[in-house]
Each structure stands twice: as C-alpha cells, then as structure tokens.
Amino acid sequence: MLGKIIDFKINGDDRGSLIAIEEGYNAPFEIKRVYYIFDTKLGVERGFHAHKNLKQIAIAVKGSCTFVLDDGNKKEEVTLTNPNQGLYIEGLIWREMKNFSKDCVLMVIASEHYDENDYIRDYNEFLKEVNK
Numbered sequence: 625m626l627g628k629i630i631d632f633k634i635n636g637d638d639r640g641s642l643i644a645i646e647e648g649y650n651a652p653f654e655i656k657r658v659y660y661i662f663d664t665k666l667g668v669e670r671g672f673h674a675h676k677n678l679k680q681i682a683i684a685v686k687g688s689c690t691f692v693l694d695d696g697n698k699k700e701e702v703t704l705t706n707p708n709q710g711l712y713i714e715g716l717i718w719r720e721m722k723n724f725s726k727d728c729v730l731m732v733i734a735s736e737h738y739d740e741n742d743y744i745r746d747y748n749e750f751l752k753e754v755n756k
C-alpha cells in the first residue's frame with residue numbers, strides 16, 4: 625500500500641458522531657497545518673505533484689473523492705467515502721485527486737507549513753528523484 629488507511633474512532637451517541645484527531649495518538653506527526661478543498665467543479669482533477677518532506681492525512685469529511693498514488697513504480701487508487709477514514713501519505717509519492725462528488729469536503733492535515741519549495745510539480749523530475 626502506498627497510502628495507509630487510518631480508521632478513526634467515532635464518538636457516537638444518540639446526538640450523532642464526533643471524531644477527534646490528535647497529534648501523537650491517531651495522527652503520527654506534529655500537526656502544523658490543516659486545509660480543505662471544497663466546491664470542486666465537476667470533472668476537475670487536482671494535485672499532480674509529490675512532496676519531498678511532507679506527511680499528510682486526507683479525510684473526505686463529506687462526500688467522496690479518489691486519490692491516485694504513484695511511487696514511480698506502481699500506482700494505486702484509493703476512494704475516500706467515509707469521514708472516519710483517513711489516508712496517510714508520506715514519502716516520495718506522486719498524487720492526483722479526481723472524482724470529487726459535488727458535496728465533497730476534503731480535509732488535509734499536514735506536518736509542515738505551506739512551502740512551495742517542498743513540491744515536485746514535474747513528473748519527470750519526480751521520476752529522477754525516485755531513482756536517485
């Protein structure tokens with residue numbers, strides 16, 4: 625598996641559900657940033673990059689979307705449909721996101737602040753980095 629699924633515990637009762645994500649307990653890194661992607665237009669694909677040093681957990685807190693993960697040798701598709709599942713991605717992985725449902729809210733928890741220098745946005749450069 626290029627990405628690891630983390631099953632979050634649901635604190636459910638007759639009022640509904642609550643999930644807590646805490647550094648060191650169910651998030652295996654220091655949490656420095658949270659961002660979310662929503663109102664994604666029909667048919668849009670995003671991502672198309674790898675990170676040199678970032679760890680992330682992606683959660684479809686509403687709706688669904690599909691991740692394509694690629695380590696330069698093999699590809700894997702993971703569809704997130706459930707707010708109690710997180711997709712943990714670390715290491716040199718090319719990622720693309722697609723099939724966003726209209727209502728999808730994709731929340732991402734990240735180990736570092738936003739840093740454009742951490743991105744590899746060129747697939748050939750990614751392959752070179754993989755084969756170093």
Ligand code: TYD
Pocket residue numbers: 657659661670671672738
């Ligand atoms: P982009 O990298 O294109 O998103 P995706 O990985 O989904 O294709 O980011 C879109 C814009 O948002 C771009 O101008 C950079 C900015 N951005 C931030 O300012 N902070 C962040 O944490 C992220 C992820 C993006």
